[in-house]
Amino acid sequence: MKWLQVLKDYQNYLRLERGLSENSILNYSLDIKKLAQWLNTNKIEISPVDISEEILQEFIYEVAKKVNPRTQSRLISGLKGFFNYLIFEDYRKTNPLELIEAPKLGRKLPDTLAVEEIDAIISAIDLSSKQGERNRAIIETLYGCGLRVSELTSLKISDLYFEEGFIKVTGKGDKQRLVPIGPTTEKYINIYKKEVRIHQNIHPAAMDTVFLNQHGRPLTRAMIFTIVKRLAEKAGIHKTISPHTFRHSFATHLLENGADLRAIQQMLGHESITTTEIYTHIDRRHLTEIINRFHPRK
Incomplete structure (x- = not known):
């Protein structure tokens, strides 16, 4: 059994059986390719069916010297999933990573922006440029609806239910959810649609896509990152x-203003409430600031 052949089978399994996104499949595939490349470099000829715990321990030890604990943990988790797949398909009886523990990780608090910083980023947008109205609508949608970047780039005009006050979002694993949309976000999407997008020559495959590049095609994830980075630099924000x-920031500001954690979970599209609970750590910090500012015994 060759590594690349079984990798293709595994990718199809992740795509069809698990319903994972192409980005997730790519990340899992990179882990397996790293292992196959390491075996080749070290002239170790062994198949996925026969590879032992000892060889995998040596591989992980080599990787561990070059990457941080979070990357190590993700690599071990990814490889465990691959060997569990081989067990599922009756290629192996045991998982050689079963006894290999990932490094313990502290929970990383996400960076957030203050409302004033978000306003500064939006103010930095040059509305006289061709893409100004589009970029304002993009930032307002990211913040106003709490979307992942992949959810933003795949957002369809047919997903906009403005009269009902919702947009339909397709998240991880092609799971769909309805997210409320506020009047401000709706306003700027409409301005972009009616004053900018309507005048573009749109590629036939992108007719239903909301946010387009100057060539009338869907924006890439990389382009959204570039837009955000440039605006932050222009606004003088050094985070x-x-x-x-x-x-x-969407989730944090909702929580700070009294929103229910379950409601935030639904809007973010988190399968588990424990994923959303990370924002309670940020909220505790906010509450500590309030105590220090306002309590008479501070």
Whole structure:
């Protein structure tokens, strides 16, 4: 059994049986390719069916010297999933990583922006440029609806239910959810649609896509990252910012203003409430600031 052949089978399994996104499949595939490349470099000829715990321990030890604990943990988790697949398909009886523990990780709090910083980023947009109205609508949608960047780039005009006050979002694993949309976000999407997008020559495959590049095609994830980074620099914000920062800020600001954690979970599309609970750590910090500012015994 060759590594590349079984990798193709595994990718099909992740796509068809698990319903994972292409980005997730790519990440899982990279882990397996790293292992196959390491075996080749070290002239170790062994199949996925026969590889032992000892060889995998040596591989992980080599990787561990070059990457941080979070990357190590993700690699071990990814490889465990691959060997569980081989067990599922009756290629193996045991998982050689069963006894290999991932490094313990502290829970990383996501970076967030203050409302004033978000306003500064939006104010930095040059509305006289061709893409100004589009970029304002993009930032307002990321922050106003808490979308992942992949959810933003795949958003369809047919997903906009403005009269009902919702947009339909397709998230991880092609799971769909309805997210409320506020009047401000709706306003700027409409301005972009009616004043900018309507005048573009749109590629036939992108007719239903909301946000387009100058060639009338869907924006890429990389382009959204570039837009956000340039606007943050222009606004003089020195934090490490990505499109995901607006999603984190969306959740944090809702929680700080009294929103229910379950409602935030539904809007973010988290399968587990424990994923959403990370924002309670940020909220505790906010509450500590209130105590220090206002309590008479501070």
